[in-house]
Amino acid sequence: MKKYYLAIDIGASSGRHIVGWKEGDQIQTDEVYRFPNGVKEVNGHLVWDIESLAEHVIKGVKAAFERYPQIQSLAVDTWAVDYVLMSGDEEILPCYAYRDRRTERAIERVHEAVPFRELYARTGIQFQPFNTVYQLYDDKLSDILDGATDFLMIPEYVNYVLTGRKLHEYTNATTTGLVNARTGEYDGEIIARLGLPERLFGKLYPAGTCVGELKPEIARAVGGQTEVVLCASHDTASAVEGIPMEGNSPYISSGTWSLLGLKVPSAITDDNSRTANYSNEGGVGYYRYQKNVMGMWVVNRLRGELCPEKSFPQIEAEARRSAYRGCVDVNDGRFLAPDSMKEAFDSCLSDKPQTVGDYFRCAFFSFAVTYRTALDELKRNSGKDFDTLYIVGGGAKNKLLNELTEEVCKIKVKAIPIEATALGNLKIQMER
DSSP: OOOOEEEEEEOSSEEEEEEEEEETTEEEEEEEEEEEOOEEEETTEEEEOHHHHHHHHHHHHHHHHHHOSOOOEEEEEEOSSOEEEEETTEEESOEEOTTSSTTHHHHHHHHHHSOHHHHHHHHOOOOOTTOHHHHHHHHHHTTOGGGOOEEEEHHHHHHHHHHSOOOEEHHHHGGGTOBOTTTSSBOHHHHHHHTOOGGGOOOEEOTTOEEEEOOHHHHHHHTOOOEEEOOOOBHHHHHHHHOOOSSSOOEEEESSEEEEEEEESSOOOSHHHHHTTOEEEEOSSSEEEEEEEEOHHHHHHHHHHHOTTSOHHHHHHHHHHOOOOOOOOTTSGGGTSOSOHHHHHHHHOSSOOOSHHHHHHHHHHHHHHHHHHHHHHHHHHHTOOOSEEEEESGGGGOHHHHHHHHHHHTSEEEEEOSOHHHHHHHHHHHHO
C-alpha cells in the first residue's frame, strides 16, 4: 500500500503543496496547490502578510486531503532568516521581510558588542545585512523584544499554526548568525553580549523530529489528520538533500537567490572563508559550506519592468541573439531592492544595454562570472578540486545561463530542473 507525504515548500515569491510517494526507488510527486507570496510595503517598511500565508497553507493542506485522504505526515520549508515574534499565543506584528532596510542602524551596534571577526569564528555565518542577528537587534533598539515570549522562524511559525507547538529546527536556526558552529546550539555568549532575551532561544531539534498532530480545529478545516514533522526547514538545506548527486560535487540551488556550495564534515571558519564571505549552514549530518549569490530575483525584476508580457523562453531567446558583453557585480547592494532594476544595471555600465535581450544577456553573463569567482574561492578554501557543478531549482531551466556557466567556469554543468527542495523535504519525511 502506498504511503503519501506532503511537502509544503514556500519561497519568497510563491508556495507549493506537493504530495509525494515512493514507486520502487523513485519519489513520485503531484503538485496539489500553488499560491503567490511576496512582500508588501506598510508604513515605509517591507513586510510579509503572514495571515494570508497561513490561510494558503491551510487551503493547500485541504486540497491535498481532497486528493489523497490518507497522508502520513507533512513538513514545511521556507526561505531563511525571517521570523515571527510571539507574545504568548499572539503574533507581534508586523513580520518584517529581509529586504527591508531597517537593520542599517543595528549592524554597527552588533559589531561593537561582538566584532564580526569573532561573530564569524563562532557561528561561521557570512555577513549579510539582513541576517537574523541584525534584525533581532533592531527589534531590541525598537523595544519590540520587551513583550516577546517566543521567536519562531517562518517554518516554525507555520508549524505552530498547524499544531499549537513551538519547536526550533536546527538547519534554519543556523542561518540566524546566532548558532555556535561547534556545539550546534544557540550561542549563549553572543546572545548575552547583545543583550537579547535568553527566553527566546530554545532547544534546537533535528530534521525528522515530530512536532505533533494537527490541532482539532485545523483537522476539521482540512478534512483529515496527520503528523507535522520537521524537515530541513531552510529550503536550501532541503534542496541539497534532494539533489541526485554522484559523489560530493559543488551545487547551485538556483531560485530567488543562488546558493553555491559544497557539503563538508565540519565548519570552515578561517580568515579566508570570512573574507570570501562563505557561510557554514547546518545540513543533515554535515555543513553546507556555501555562499549567497544574487539569483533569479534580478531576472524576475527585469522582466516585470521591461517585458512582463514575455515568457522566459522568449527572454532567453532574445538574450541568446544579443551580442552585448557588459558585466555587473550582481552582489552589489544596489541590486538588493532597487526601485528600478533597469536603472541599477544602467548605473553600473558605461556602455548601456540597448535592447531587452542586452539586459538579460548581461544578467546571465554576470551570474556566470560571479559563479566562477565563488567556485575559485571554494576550491582554495576547501582544498578540493571539482569537474562537475550541479544546478537545481528554477534557474536550472535556463539553458543559456547553463551554457555560459560551463564556458566561463570551465566546468561541466549538470542542470536538473526539478523541485529539489520538495524532494528533499519528502525524502526526510520518508526516511525518519
